[in-house]
Amino acid sequence: MNSSFQALYGHPPEAVVHAPGRVNLIGEHTDYNGGFVLPMAIPQQTHVELRRRQDSRVRAYSLNTGQAGEIAEYELGKEERRKGWIDYLQGVTSVLRRAGHTLSGFEVRISSEVPLGSGLSSSASLDVALLKGLRQLFSLKLDDVQIALLGQQVEVDFVGAPVGVMDPMATSIATVGVALFLDTREMRYERVPLPPGVDPIVINSGVAHNHSAGDYRVRRAECERAAELLGVKMLRDLTEADLPRAEKLPDPLGRRVRHVVTENARVLATVEALRKADLPKLGELFYASHDSQRLDYEVSVPEIDLLVDLGRADPDVYGARLTGGGFGGSVVMLAREGTGSAVAARIAGRYADQSGQRPAILVPQAPASPQA
Incomplete structure (x- = not known):
């Protein structure tokens, strides 16, 4: 099956966005204790393509779920956990609406090079890519740090993973080859290049x-x-x-x-x-x-x-x-x-x-x- 956005939905996307995975150089299990971390982006990315709909329906396709050809659907305002990949998308729309942002329905195609369960923030990369994609699609007033904090809410409040803020911060603002020195209690950060x-x-x-x-x-x-x-x-x-x-x-x-x-x-x-x-x-x-x-x-x-x-x-x-x-x-x-x-x-x-x-x-x- 041709799973390009055009083939899936019959028209091209309006927004194309990506977010990287991350590797944590050092500072493990310190973020949810208010401590210091030192992550860095990796080259592998999560990619999302989106297009608005005129109703409140969300239709989503993930190239990485092993369920080729299946488009998942739900109604905005009726998000409920299904214990699958669609929960990350449902969590994103749920936290955005709770934060007062207005969305209509949309179509999305997701693909990722960040391996699942690898300790490299595949889920945070997905959350951040989706949030940045919806920011672009609906002109939401959100900066990259706010995107990261919303990404953490998705994991904690909707998916049920009690993660700290490091992963979404890294996937939202870190770059390859430059460490992100982050104080997770004060939310201060500094970029520190890797030495030659x-x-x-x-x-x-x-x-x-x-x-x-x-x-x-x-x-x-x-x-x-x-x-x-x-x-x-x-x-x-x-x-x-x-x-x-x-x-x-x-x-x-x-x-x-x-x-x-x-x-x-x-x-x-x-x-x-x-x-x-x-x-x-x-x-x-x-x-x-x-x-x-x-x-x-x-x-x-x-x-x-x-x-x-x-x-x-x-x-x-x-x-x-x-x-x-x-x-x-x-x-x-x-x-x-x-x-x-x-x-x-x-x-x-x-x-x-x-x-x-x-x-x-x-x-x-x-x-x-x-x-x-």
Whole structure:
């Protein structure tokens, strides 16, 4: 079936918009604790094409759902969760209407290069692309930060995934090759370019995760309980001087606090190392972050640990760590400049041989094949 917008709906789109996925360089599980994060956009994008209708009907087609030929439909004002991909679109129109924005019905075609369940914000990329597309289609008065905050509402209030603000902020305002240093409590941000001498690598492990599933919720609830017991609003309010009393909390709460507090410190140290182009220090911070996620926050899995260990053993890799919410997903590595493609290929090959999984190299992107 020809699934172009024209073939699906009988006319061309009026708006064509995209939003990237993101990789978090460091700062994991700190955003919903009011802390610091350091994401960066990746080349893979979510694309949306839209056209207005004269009624209140929404018709949507997704190229990535494995249900080729099926157009999903719903009525504006009658959004209700179906526990499928259409919930992201329903969530977007629901939060926009609640925020006072006027929409009519529309048709939309969605396609994405960001792999699902990879720890690279495929859902936030979708939310932001849809919000930016509707902003263009209906001339909505929204800036990119407001788009990000609405995207977070979609996930939390409609889809039911208790995520922080990092993912939609990164997919809304971050760029490739430039880290976004974000204070999630104060909503202040600064762009920090990657230094010369380093090639970023992102490898998807092939083990998918799901933020709306139980383990992610449990970690967030543990942090909220620990903050309550320690008498602070959020774990961001703690420093390393508070760790002795935090470590007296019932296990595993003390270890959860230790991860968040030390991870915030690592983000600040990483920003400083980026500015100084201190590549060995960046590597140390990456490995320390991964070990903290593995031992204190317990969000890694054996396949991810294997990828990180293969990075440790490679002479061209400065550092490697789990990126994203965990329980699968992807790793981010920093390699010596000019070696990224070769390093990614050999580590992915060794990983495939040892794990039986099918990894995908997302950064650096393979060059496009020449056209015949």
